[in-house]
Amino acid sequence: MRLQLTALLVAGSLAAATWQESALADEGAPWKINTDTLFYTDTDNVMVVSPQVAVHRDLDEDGGAVSARVVVDAVTAASVDVVSQATNRFSEVREELNLGLAKAFGSNLPSLSYRYSYEPDYVSHGIGVGFQRQLGSSDTTLGLGYDISLDTVGYTGTPTSAFSKKLTSHGGALSLTQVIDPKTLVRVVYTLSVQNGYMEKAYRFVPLFDQAGIDAARADGVKLNLSTFDQYRLPMRVNEEVPDTRIGHAGAVRLLRYIDALPGSFRLDYQVFADSWGVRAHTLESNVYWEKSDSHLFSVYSRFYLQQGADFWKREYLVSANGFPHYRTLDRDLSDYYTVTGGLRYEWKGDSLSAYLDGSAMETVYSDYLFLSSRLALIAQAGLHWQF
Amino acid sequence: MKKYLLVLSLTSLAACATTKPYQRAKLAKVSMSPDGDEDRNALRAHMLGTREGAIGGFGHGGGGCGCN
Numbered sequence: 001m002r003l004q005l006t007a008l009l010v011a012g013s014l015a016a017a018t019w020q021e022s023a024l025a026d027e028g029a030p031w032k033i034n035t036d037t038l039f040y041t042d043t044d045n046v047m048v049v050s051p052q053v054a055v056h057r058d059l060d061e062d063g064g065a066v067s068a069r070v071v072v073d074a075v076t077a078a079s080v081d082v083v084s085q086a087t088n089r090f091s092e093v094r095e096e097l098n099l100g101l102a103k104a105f106g107s108n109l110p111s112l113s114y115r116y117s118y119e120p121d122y123v124s125h126g127i128g129v130g131f132q133r134q135l136g137s138s139d140t141t142l143g144l145g146y147d148i149s150l151d152t153v154g155y156t157g158t159p160t161s162a163f164s165k166k167l168t169s170h171g172g173a174l175s176l177t178q179v180i181d182p183k184t185l186v187r188v189v190y191t192l193s194v195q196n197g198y199m200e201k202a203y204r205f206v207p208l209f210d211q212a213g214i215d216a217a218r219a220d221g222v223k224l225n226l227s228t229f230d231q232y233r234l235p236m237r238v239n240e241e242v243p244d245t246r247i248g249h250a251g252a253v254r255l256l257r258y259i260d261a262l263p264g265s266f267r268l269d270y271q272v273f274a275d276s277w278g279v280r281a282h283t284l285e286s287n288v289y290w291e292k293s294d295s296h297l298f299s300v301y302s303r304f305y306l307q308q309g310a311d312f313w314k315r316e317y318l319v320s321a322n323g324f325p326h327y328r329t330l331d332r333d334l335s336d337y338y339t340v341t342g343g344l345r346y347e348w349k350g351d352s353l354s355a356y357l358d359g360s361a362m363e364t365v366y367s368d369y370l371f372l373s374s375r376l377a378l379i380a381q382a383g384l385h386w387q388f
Numbered sequence: 389m390k391k392y393l394l395v396l397s398l399t400s401l402a403a404c405a406t407t408k409p410y411q412r413a414k415l416a417k418v419s420m421s422p423d424g425d426e427d428r429n430a431l432r433a434h435m436l437g438t439r440e441g442a443i444g445g446f447g448h449g450g451g452g453c454g455c456n
Binding site: 034036038040048050052054069071073098139171173177179180181182183185187189191192193248249250251252254256258264265269271273275279281283289291297299305307309310333334339349356364379381383385 | 406407411412413414415417418419420422425427428430431432434435439440441442443444445446
């Protein structure tokens with residue numbers, strides 16, 4: 001049924017694009033078919049393969065297009081998240097469909113998008129609207145966007161009548177892109193995110209300790225971690241509990257500068273994020289492109305991500321005379337950590353075909369996570385794009 | 389007050405247009421695109437979005453986890 005729906009929606013999008021074709025007969029190569037695959041593996045026993053196919057049809061020369069993209073994530077995991085819950089390994093497939101439509105009217109570019117994502121225990125529908133406008137000249141572009149995501153969280157093997165939770169997410173974005181001079185441009189972005197609903201993982205049970213257990217581990221000279229925590233924890237395990245509302249603010253700036261000496265360009269991104277849970281994050285990313293020729297493009301990039309965890313994050317949750325902590329989580333993405341990434345990319349561009357190969361390594365260091373202190377990930381991405 | 393400041397800022401930026409069409413050759417290079425390749429970026433943004441706590445900014449699409 002899902003695949004039929006996907007096929008129907010994709011066919012509908014392409015039919016709409018074909019309908020426009022007669023009006024655009026004099027354009028050069030309005031169709032694009034892109035295939036990309038991302039491969040991810042890490043030392044925490046997670047492997048993800050994500051192939052995708054996308055079809056685009058230009059509707060005008062000012063950014064107007066109709067598009068459809070289908071992506072599948074095939075995940076196999078025996079990570080600490082999984083084995084700490086006394087489960088050996090799981091495999092899961094996520095399917096996602098994206099549809100987009102944008103049409104230029106003078107210097108205005110309104111757009112509409114729809115996203116459907118399915119995995120056995122998580123279904124998400126997202127709708128987005130956007131608007132771009134050139135202010136005064138093509139040197140200044142203002143962008144506005146809003147999207148809403150309506151998610152249903154289930155529990156694998158359990159009917160939704162027995163377990164079903166809702167999560168609604170709103171996102172707003174304001175961006176401004178400014179050409180500074182013939183070789184330099186700057187983009188600034190502000191995004192607001194508001195999430196309301198169920199943000200826990202139903203499969204995660206948080207181990208609890210009392211002071212006596214912590215003292216006993218210390219007396220034994222044992223550091224609590226994945227192999228030792230079971231000996232010192234209290235018998236009960238409780239579900240995760242996090243606040244039902246999360247409001248986040250992100251500000252980002254991107255600088256792009258063409259460098260004749262390369263020849264190529266340099267890109268620098270900085271991003272800061274803060275939310276109502278106390279998470280604070282800074283991201284710095286740089287990218288150097290080298291245009292060896294019109295057909296061969298190389299780039300080297302790096303990314304540094306530094307995060308301060310949520311206010312309620314604890315390495316060990318202690319039970320006191322008042323009971324156990326109201327908010328508790330094992331989601332390491334809410335902890336204190338940093339990530340360093342370095343990568344290389346090669347792109348080849350022919351007349352109508354282009355291809356690329358991208359490889360990177362990503363090291364994450366957790367300073368306060370009970371089950372893991374670091375993780376090394378290897379990521380490869382390749383794609384073949386055809387324009388006609 | 390904030391509204392007036394925003395309008396003033398946007399107007400000021402619009403007024404600092406400096407490039408003529410014949411000066412835009414470098415800006416039109418693939419490596420100077422502020423958006424990059426949309427499909428390629430979407431895959432990477434989803435991968436990062438499931439491994440970083442921050443939301444928004446230059447990426448991080450939604451829709452399920454597919455993570456760990």
